[in-house]
Amino acid sequence: MKLTTGQTYWDKTAAPAAHFPLLNENHTTEILIIGGGMSGTLAACKLAESGKRVTVIDRAEVGRGSSSANTGLLQYASDTMLSEFVDRIGEEDAVLFYKMCLESMNQLTEIASKLPETTGYRLRDSIYYASTQNDADKLKREYGFLNKYNFPAEYLNHTQLLEQYEIDKPAALRTWHDAEVNPYQFIQALTEENLKMGVTYFEHTSIDMDSLNDTSVLTETGAQITFDSLIIATGYSNLYSELNGKAQINQTFAIATKPIKGELWKDNVMVWETKKPYLYFRTAPGGRMIAGGLDEESSDLHDDPELIQQKGQEILDEIKEMFPKLDVEIDDAWNSLFGISKDGLPFMGASSQHDNVYYLLGFEGNGTCYSMAGAAIIQDLLDEKPNPYAHIVRPSR
Template sequence: MVKNLYKGNLYWDKTLLNPYEFEKVNTDLSTKVLIIGGGFSGNLCANVLSQSGMDVTVVEKSKVGTGSSVASTGLIQYRSDKMLSEFIDEIGEEKGRLFYQMCLEAVDNLTAINNNLNGDTEYRLKDSIYYASSKKDEKKLKTEFEYLKKYDFPVEYLDKIQLNDRYGIKKVAALRTWHDADVNPYKFIQVLIKRNLEQGVKYFENTNIDLDSIKDNSIKTKDGNIIKYDKIILATGYSKIYPATKKKTLYNRTYAICTKPLENLWTDEVMIWETMEPYLYIRTTEDKRIIAGGLDEERNILEKNQLRRLVKATKIADKVKKLFPNLDIKIDYYWTALFYGTKDGLPFIGKDPDRSNVYYLLGYEGNGMCYSMAGSLIIKDLINGVFNKYENIVGLDR
């Protein structure tokens, strides 16, 4: 049975007609590298590995690009849900700095990949505003600024007057960061598939894999076909919890809205989020809609009641209206989606501790697209026997 990852009326899948379609696995197969999962992570990894000359096959349980990726809000930021200062307190200054450096490089690498694609992905370089939700958060915002500045991350501190003058946001303070971006994840995946096909990647969809049937060099589909491989990469998002990750995983669901198109949006249409948890996050689209989300709950099941989802959507819209009272916000789409985090705020990327040819690419936490990019490069290095300075920070045996 395929696990539902979202419920409601999504926006991104309405923006592109005629997505790629692929056959299901209906015979035994053999490949050098098998990637399970055809979302953002799986496709990015396929791109990186095939570009380096590897024979890659991607298998997706439903339709490629229609899992949690299509429910994503498409924010790409080098800053994590957990502050650099918080990571430094927990894992030390060097590891904390390296993790943030990994994320910054990942955004730049994503931008470079996008610039070499042939198609409209709605990828846009954007600044981000991270504001203090209350006066008491001003101090930790200043501390975060000092650490980011110390290590030359792209950041500016805005006081109350600067924040209001530039962006019309009436909060006590904020950090402005750049080297961030937003994207239409559905279009990005489809355009990336086009490039991957040109690089020889083979795709299969509507194929349910028995993820508990992994052997040394083979795995079974639920229909009984066997796929042989040298390396297997599990890029399955939130659809499967593995023994190696179960004890460190946090289970959440989030809510999001997409408005009708608006006029006179805020300066530069910067991405916006806040220090409060769960936080409000806001971005715009190319056709001048607002996508906003938040109100996360610690639940591993979707909200099935449509009226309750609408109540959550209305609360999110009200939060945006409070921030920008001049905007006439009308909800056009709204949905809920599963969203997993980790107990230490780090994704799960790297080798299975007990099986040397099994790799995980699980971009848990709120910066999943960034982690997908970084993880693809880490896994490429692991496969090639090349040391990657980030592998021990995000590895499963940390």
């Protein structure tokens, strides 16, 4: 399955950390991770740090799947508001889930602090604006819950939003402890650190999931991998049977602009909105802007470059309506898959079919943050330690 079409931007900004061999002979490991994107890379880091022997398998090249299409907005706030989760799963679990995300953002920031600055990891505030006047009331309710539980958030009315950020929308929430990142460079830099900790990598190696049993799995070329535990971190490449009726694969569009001189907007804040599907955008080093939106409920990616460019222009035109002074053109435009769940939560934890198989699938629009959380949850499950968040995101829910 194709994960992206068009021309992505991030994978042009760095060389891979290394080129890894195809696995063509039997292999034994303690932890087998399928998928070398953001989820698999973070899990490998977390587990290798704890002393586990880890092998990562990727069917293509590390970091060049869905992660290369990631727009790199990292936020503790979910696509589903805290207040909406309160209505959906109850206040206690809703607050726990948001605390999990905030903790994960802080953990990502700590990891990034030990990596080269070329990863583009920068702490940024986020502006989450009301697309309509009715949504301004939703944001007031949302702020009430965020404030009640001391999440880093501030409510901005129309006047404050216009004066401070020149955004002419009814209201907004400003949040912090958020960040932007070059996802491809982050994965490559963290892969280098993982190699130092003894993680083994194989590329261009596909797994035959039908061959999976309690202790081993075969590659499509017939090599056997024996493991103690297996982590499935394949992103949106497959909708596993355990998720039937719980999730679906959709698609979205994104752009990277040509460089622009000067500050694009105040503090280079990351911007997104309450409307669904929503517009989202941020700045990037070199005076570029990264933006996305126009989600479609289909997993059939568009191959027509002109259509992808047209969708990208629609995204850019919407941003220009907000900031009329912007003189900017598209450099790269792409179309990519992403996963959503019916309850707005990712799938992270033990399989109901195999005791030693775990899912690390950051479905919904906050995948990197979820992947960090999921890596910690799986580590606790492997070590038989209690985790306060595991029950909320367990795949069998």
